[in-house]
Structure formats: C-alpha cells, structure tokens
Amino acid sequence: MEEISAKRNNPILVTGMHRSGTTWVGKMIAANKQFAYISEPLNVLHRPGVFQHNIQYWYTYINQKNEAAYLPAFKDTISFRYHVLSELQALHFPKDFFRMIRDWSSFTKGRLQNKRALIKDPFAIFSSQWFAERLNCQVVIVVRHPAAVINSMKRLGWNFNFQDLLTQRELLEDWLSPYQEEIYQVSKHKSDIILQGSLLWKIIYGTVAQYQKFNLGFHIYRHEDLSRNPLESYHALYHDLDLRFTRNVKDVIREYSDSKNPKNLSSNKTHSVRLNSSANIKNWKDSLETSEITQIRKLTKEIARQYYSNEDW
Secondary structure (H helix, E strand, O other): OOHHHHHHHOOEEEEOOOOOOOHHHHHHHHHHEEEEEEEEOOOOOOOHHHHHHOOOOOOOOOOOOOOHHOOOHHHHHHHHOOHHHHHHHHHOHHHHHHHHHHHHHHHHHHHOOOOOEEEEEEHHHHHHHHHHHHOEEEEEEEEEHHHHHHHHHHHHOOOOHHHHHHHHHHHHHHHHHHHHHHHHOOOOOOOOHHHHHHHHHHEEEEEEEHHHHOOOOOOEEHHHHHHHHHHHHHHHHHHHOOOOEEEHHHHHHHHHHHHOOOOOOOOOOOOOOOOOOOHHOOOHHHHOOOHHHHHHHHHHHHHHHHOOHHHHH
16 A cells, blocks of 8 residues: 555656657646646756756666766756746747746646646656656656657658767667667668668667566557557556546547547647547558658567567558
C-alpha cells in the first residue's frame, strides 16, 4: 500500500522519439485532472520560465555524473516554480507573451492545487532511467512504427544533426557504442531524412529494448495500439499508472480520436492531437514512395522486428 500511495504522488514522464505521438499520449493522461502538463523542458528551444537551464543538445543525456547541472532546475519545474523574470527577458514576439501567461497560469494552478507534474518530452528518452531514479517519475515510452515517424519528419522537412549525439561522450559509452560507426557515416548525409530518421529510430528503440532487458519498470506502449482501440488501450495504461479512468477522461479520449477528426496534421499544426486516430495509423503508406518504405524497413529491421511483425508493413 505504501508503494501505491507514493506512486500516486509521483511525476509522470511521457517520452519516446520526436514525432512518435508523445504529445497525444501526454495530453490523454493529463485529461485526468490531477496533473499539470509540462512540455519538453529538454527541448533546445524550451522556455526559460518553465525550465531554467540552458539545453545545448537535442536528446541530452542526464546521468549521475552530470546531474548537478540539471537537478535543481528540474526540482523547480516539477514543483511548479515558474521563473517570471527569466521568461520576461526572453520575450521577443507577442506569441511569447501569451505563452508566458499560459505557462505561468498552469504552474500557479499546479502549485496551488497540489497537482502532479506530467512531463511530455521525447528528448528525455536517453535520460529515462535518471528521471525514474532521481525524480521518482513513472515512465511511459511511446513506440511508433518507423515508417510513420519518418514520414512525419519528411513531411515537415525535419533533418537531424547527429553531432548532438556524437558530442555526448557518456551517452556514446553508456548506450550508443553499438551504433557509433553508423552514426559517423550517416552524419555525413546532412539532407537525407530517410537515412537519418531510420538510424535515429533504430538507436532510440534499440535503447528502449535494452531498458526492457534491464526490467526498469517502464510502461511501453505502441502508438498503433493506442490509436486502434483508444478507450481500451488507454484504460490499460491508466491501470498501469494507478490512475482513475473517469467519465471525463473517456470523453476527452473519444473527442481527440474521433473518426470525424482530420486524418492528417497540417504542416502549421505540428503538435495538434485532434486526429482520426485509426485512420492515422498507416497514412505513411499513401505518402512514402515504395522504395522509401523498402529502405526504411531494411535499415530498421534489426530493431523494428522486436516491435512490429511483417503484417505491420
């Protein structure tokens, strides 16, 4: 009973790979009103009011050796201490001001109403163990089909600079040493999103497979399962997290996965979560070239077969 009681007060981290659906999953968990939603403190472009520490690399790796630089800032964030002066100094556009009001209000309500922090951050994936051990987070990891992730990256024109991984020596030593030579080779192809996305997917979910071997107690869910049967799958996730699956939660999940919603996101709404979830599962089949799908399958098969069968292609 003590473990369950403690769990009910812990923060939750929702992570995965960018474009894997972490925003949707985070919002659906935050439909439980005991949470205040915090978006991507480890994003290089994060707001200083939300997280008062500079982030230099995409997919920053936090561990016991370097935690002194991050732990105080994260303790402030999950305690909903909003840094108004830092945010004011970073305002450049009117939208920044309105975002500040939104975040400040959310943090104030979270603190006054004694809410739990829900951190949605795909860029925390390599730091998941640290979040669990040092911040007592329950960790939810979203896995999404490699072709779906890469299709989204291609549609948005999002390249990835592998120097952000190569520069982090401890990340290479602790998790990415099997991929180091591949990373060096792919880093030379600065405009090939298919190649970049395939390797990054393989690296991230290969690391997740290692988490599973170490039995770290993370909750790993496929985006496709959540999309195909939202109510049933989210009910299972809520049960795993020891959360109440209320009528309001069900209504929110129905609203944001309804068949009347758009099948695709527009390019100017990259973080919208209101979609026809079942129709969205295999949009990549209509968008990617056959040769691109074949290439993605070949490049990711070593890891992808641990999550997806032949029928999923």
